[in-house]
Amino acid sequence: MIRLLNLRSVAVGVVLLVAALALTTADSAAQTALTVIDVKAVQVIEDVPLVVGKATVVKVVVTAGATTNARLAVSLGSSTNAQTVRLVGGTNTLYFPVDPPSGPGTLQVSATVSSTGGAGGNQVTNTVEAVALQKNSLKVILLPVDWSNQDLARNYPARYNSFASQSSDFFKASYPIPEGNLQITKSTTDFMLTADERAIVDSVGNLNWANIMDMYSSIALAGLREMPDADLVVGVLPPRWFARNLNDPTVVGLELQAVRQAVANQVDSDYATLAHEAGHVFGLLDDYDFNLNPPKIGDLLDEPGYWLSQAKVINPNERPTYYSFMGASDPSSQYWVDRNTYMAIMQTLESGFLP
């Protein structure tokens, strides 16, 4: 009986040994196939300098020979993040939050992959520049403008709050400014236009530019009264404001940057509106050109990006089509920011002076 049991034990031991050997062999195969291909630090779009203090991720491209668990360690300067991740066979792209750069200068960004046991893999290290902004903050005030009693009764708080929330999220995500340094304040006092400020069409049917300029400058001053150091005053008009004042249901806005630091948009504008209008404060012009045939809607993205707060990968080569936010849109498109726009804003902030 004892012999029989011993024999069984030996058999089980052999089976376990074979299994262990098999697993070891498999792990070894995986080890040889784990490779970091590229590593980058990303705040908004790739291959641009980082901004001191802005939320940052490290993007790692790693290949695996087969689906497996692996240990990935990334670093940006002195900030590190190591995690066990599940890789699929083939190319994997992963994003790891790290601490923002704390000062200007050249930083090393690095990624190391290995088996969960710490064996195999490789390390890739690159360098990236971090810049300090002379103007490191931006203050924006949203001002409800010309909401009639009837407008207020039409679900006003929800629409206004939704516009503010969505616009602010996109703005913070897409601008080269630390998120915490973007102060976007919602005024709750409705600023009513006077009859002449509202009369944006004259008695012979032409746009009344004197009144339009008065309207925009009044909005600017009303906003600055609430936030004297605001960089931008955004007048938020009720839905269909332009349609009802121009008697044209198809008109949804009027772009004007001739009055400094003041814009006016309908509350039913989309999430990129605030970023678009703020771009004008930085001296940027519209990317769209309706004079062309066919009309140019905007500039397509030229760099991949990442929307940190939504953990959303922005890939210019995939659907949906992305335009840079200084463009217009068509209904099936989305927005992010292209390299030219991003760098122009960053350089303005680096200089410390708005145009």
Place this chain on the structure above:
Amino acid sequence: MLKSLLSLTAGLTTIAIMLIVAIYVLLGLQASSVAAEPAPQGHGPGQGLFGTSNQNNCSGYVAGYGYRVDAVGHPKLPSGSPDPQSVVMLMPLQSPGFQPGHDAGSDSQTQKQLSLGLIACALYYPGVPVIGIGLEQGQSILMYSAQSADVFAVQKGTMSTEDFWARVGSNKTVLDARTGKPLSAIDFVNKDFTGQQDMAAILPPNVEPPSKGNIQIRFQASTAYVTPGGQVDLVATVLDGSRQVLAGRSVAFTYTPVQGDPLTIGTDNTGSDGAARIRFTVPPDLTGAVMISAGTSDSSGNFNASIPVTIGSSAQGTASPASVISASLRLQGYGVVDSSYALRYLSDTPATLLAEISAPRFDFSVRAEILTIGGTLLSAYRAVQSSDPLLLYRNQGKSYLMLFHMERSDWELWLAGSIDEATLWRRIALRKVVDSVTGIPVNARDFLYKNFSKSVSASVFISPQEITASITRESWGDQLRTGHFQVPIDSTADTFSVVERTPSSEFAIFSVPDPIHPLYVSSADADGSKLQALRLRPGQYLLSVTVGNAPSVVRLSYLEQLGNSSDTP
């Protein structure tokens, strides 16, 4: 170098001619197609902007300095597509001092107008190398061309202004607005601006700016001022793209009180004279200014016109009719001149008022100005049977008063639809055109007027003006009410002083395009000396209360010196 300059000049002239021929076509197409353009930032198909950003920014930029733009855009190539290499801006020539046959550089106001147009186009049409600025005068257009690179070079200081203007001046072409063909300098002088004491030469040209769409709606209220419970007759005339009246068009009339949605007054169909009419009875509880609008639609789009009308108390109107009339006309953008000038000439009638002509041509906007002044006077002075609107027209270094006369019976017949507008205008008499410096009618023989005692005799019209800004407490929150004012071209505003100021309040004066950097701040002027020394150039300004709780008010007086400009470009 010389060869390249000559070649540039020839090239620009050719482009200028091509542009002016093309732009009228362009304008019609642009205005009608804006609604179908793609929308900025996420709107559905078929929705769009009013105008393009480039056009709007150019128009807004020059409006901030008191100039108007009739059209701006890329001209079309022979293929029909817009020419991305050039942009043209058309503006009425607004300088009262411009002399035909002279270079723009010899007249500072014209130089300023050209500078603003060139800067606006260079700024807001980035990357477009050639800019054409067409200054319309009568049936002629003075077309100046420049390279945008030169505009920026002057701004950066790498090109002298003398070199720049020499280059711009050498690129001037005079075009016939109707044909687009060049006129010779002699033709130009002889054709429109003889400078002789001839009525036809002195009167503003009877032309309209380029048509901007398939339909135009013109809107006239019988008065700019009314009391609660009072009535305003509204007339909206619908025209087609060639300015022929359209009958059978439905026109909707609305008014928009502060803090309210537009409210329907009613609808009417246009009659054989193209006019729809309705009477608006002002609700008894409505006060302040309201916007009144008239709109019509067809398959090509929607068309609208609006007017702000002041609703004031009857006590206010009775106590000081001249001041409430002036204030309500200013609200509509008219440059009312001090009443004493009109009364010096027409002392036997209270129903007269002098305003600067709102455009340097006898177009629809000027006709509306005459009717609005005349109608408001008749409305305010119930007992009189006629009114005498006076327009001040400054041209070629001279100032003329045009004395119109309007009978109440004719006005009421037109408002009621018993006569058409053409008949009304035949009955509105232009009684005299007076040289404001000599006081002598320009069509009179000197000896008849040697002892002409009731002359205006002024080359500079000094008008005391007031501007008010406040913070008011309303049911929906404290409201900042800025005071807007305009200093006309070739004029200044000075002698500012405080008429009323809530204790501890502070105020500032801004140029409208830049509400960030004030031109004057009361908090930095404890003894008021800076305010007294303030001298504002032509442009659009605003007064704002910068420190103070509701209710606060600041009221300033100042002198508008029409025709007295030390302004330099």
